[in-house]
Amino acid sequence: MSAIEKISLDQTGLLRFITAGSVDDGKSTLIGRLLHDSKSIFEDQLTSITNTTRKRGAEGVDLSLLTDGLQAEREQGITIDVAYRYFATPKRKFIIADTPGHEQYTRNMVTGASTANLAIILIDARKGVLTQSRRHAYLASLVGIPHLVVAVNKMDLVDYSRAVFEKICSDFSAFAEKLNLRNIAYIPMSALNGDMVVERGDHLNWYQGATLMDLLETVSIEDDINREDFRFPVQWVCRPQTKELHDFRGYMGRIESGSVRTGDAVTVLPSGLSSRIKEILVYEGPVDEAFAPQSVTLTIEDHLDISRGDMLVKIGDTPQVTKAFDAMLCWLSEQPPDLNRKYLIKQTARVVKSVISRIDYRVDVNTMAQEAVNALKMNDIAHVGLKVQLPLVCDDYAGNRATGCFIIIDESSNNTVAAGMILPAEGSA
Amino acid sequence: MSNHPFSHLDALESEAIHIMREVAAECANPVLLFSGGKDSIVLLRLAEKAFRPGRFPFPLMHIDTEHNFPEVIAFRDHRVKELGERLIVRSMEDSIKKGRVVLRSETQSRNAFQSVTLLDAIAEFKFDACIGGARRDEEKARAKERIFSFRDEFGQWDPKNQRPELWDIYNTRTHPGENIRVFPISNWTELDVWEYIAREKLEVPEIYFAHTREVIRRAAGLLPVSHLVQPQAGEKVERIVVRFRTVGDMSCTCPVESDAATVEEIIAETAMTRITERGATRMDDQTSEASMELRKKEGYF
Ligand SMILES: Nc1nc2c(ncn2[C@@H]2O[C@H](COP(=O)(O)OP(=O)(O)O)[C@@H](O)[C@H]2O)c(=O)[nH]1
């Protein structure tokens, strides 16, 4: 084993990304290619998919079988749910959410996108920018994915033509401007042959940019988290009440954004009471400073009544505390929303009763047109108004993903029926 | 922020701690499944990080097949004592005595029957959440499972009807009789687990390290000789240097040939190994393409 370089991933971080594309654009092949060329496919997996390929009467290895995991999918040859894959290079560790592209699966893409740093939107070079590509770009912008890669795939089928590639780039960017999407990279490739995925290949020498893998390894994701505004939702109050720790009260949670130092003046929301940070504790002991997304325990100077769902923020940098707000919703359930019913909203560590007070419009994800509607169906994206029984402590989603997102739960079925993104309060920004 | 390197292990750790605290806060009666294996050893450290200086807000539970490696059971008891937490043990023998499990033979693999004992224990204690150490990189069906994986009152997983899981807002709600399996290290790989064990200097049972053992070659793998596995006609007992990548039922957990004797050597070996953990070590998962999915649908971890 001596000749092999030990893989050390420390200090390189974790990149989460999704692949979006229409059926047959090559998502599964691309993921298979990334895994294969980064030597992340295991021999027994390769044997198993080679056998399956053969059983279906095809030749070679169908790399798409790697991600199509459930029995039903293997039988029908389709992808029906979000699958997670892992691979690592010496530079970074990666988590891929493979999200199917069928029309009825907007919810899967939103689900996969919700935790992603980056989205790869696949476009078939022969077909160019289609309605579906626009839809995927819109959803990526809606969910606020910080980085976008447009992968123009199947270049081998258009003779690796530079003109075809450039036409697709200009079509896409004209459209992306309207969506306020920034940080877009365009890469021509053949997932099937491996050109510009991990290796550059011999056919695309006119393209000077990074390969997909180079880009994945080097894109800076540091600022994907809001680094400005300290937000600490309390998840759990630690009161050991032992002899030694009789009066210890630790507020446990994860810093969702920003950072905190001992001595900082903080406000507890929604109560509005103030104190100072006494200690920042991690398992190894006290530290002077902590930052998102660390999980820590905080103690404060004063005895305040703080419980789960409250949020610690810095004095002078406070989020909204509100009982009514507007949001974009992605409706996930087969049962349409009922405006007369109460639903539960879970946002950070708070669960509150709520009603959907208005449906302002539905967005046609293909044309981005706003349509007046009275009801919503599964996979609909809509602009709505919500009212909550107890105040939420939140930011607008565009400014702070972690404190601007929520889910809606149907109390009778316990299902998660919607994903929501809070919009800026009227009059602000 | 560049003065604060935040490694991928830091990110995975913080995610897992966040998940455990959500379970503690929102579930009425959770339990952490501890087998003495490496993944659940990592879970215990994460629970310490999540809840110290407090006590764990849940007991630990081991579903004992009684086909365990003695080293693992000894380790389990040692670790629980060290932590000062409560351990519940429910054994498959109880399920067999009650007639809930019927085995064809004493030496048959018991992995598949663990579900029965687990479901009985869930019913006995009315647990509404079981924290487990499964990882998505282990197997194709797991790759599609949610971190909070909802089970109906028969413990069944319905892969086509999973609750969507968005951002890191977890829906922990259940009706009476239903429960949730929670997998805080869903996003970890085998390599991450070993790197974390190294970083945290965690103790693991001896059988993870290279040692000389009597084995026989059967089907595609090696099987450790024990009272459950004896050579059959034509099979030869060999003494070779092996280690285990998982610790499960002794009758079907295969060691791999390896001379990795330290955590660092295991990391080096794992980083370049070409066979998945389950492919190498679990005969019961090789039976069919979908065997894990089928077992999960029946209530397996
Ligand atoms: N010629 C060519 N075919 C490709 C390429 N990428 C994918 N394909 C083929 O396109 C088909 C659909 O690919 P798949 O990965 O399953 O698409 P998905 O539906 O987006 O996951 C398969 O037959 C692939 O072999 C490519 O770069 N060039």
Ligand SMILES: [Mg+2]
């Ligand atoms: Mg596919």
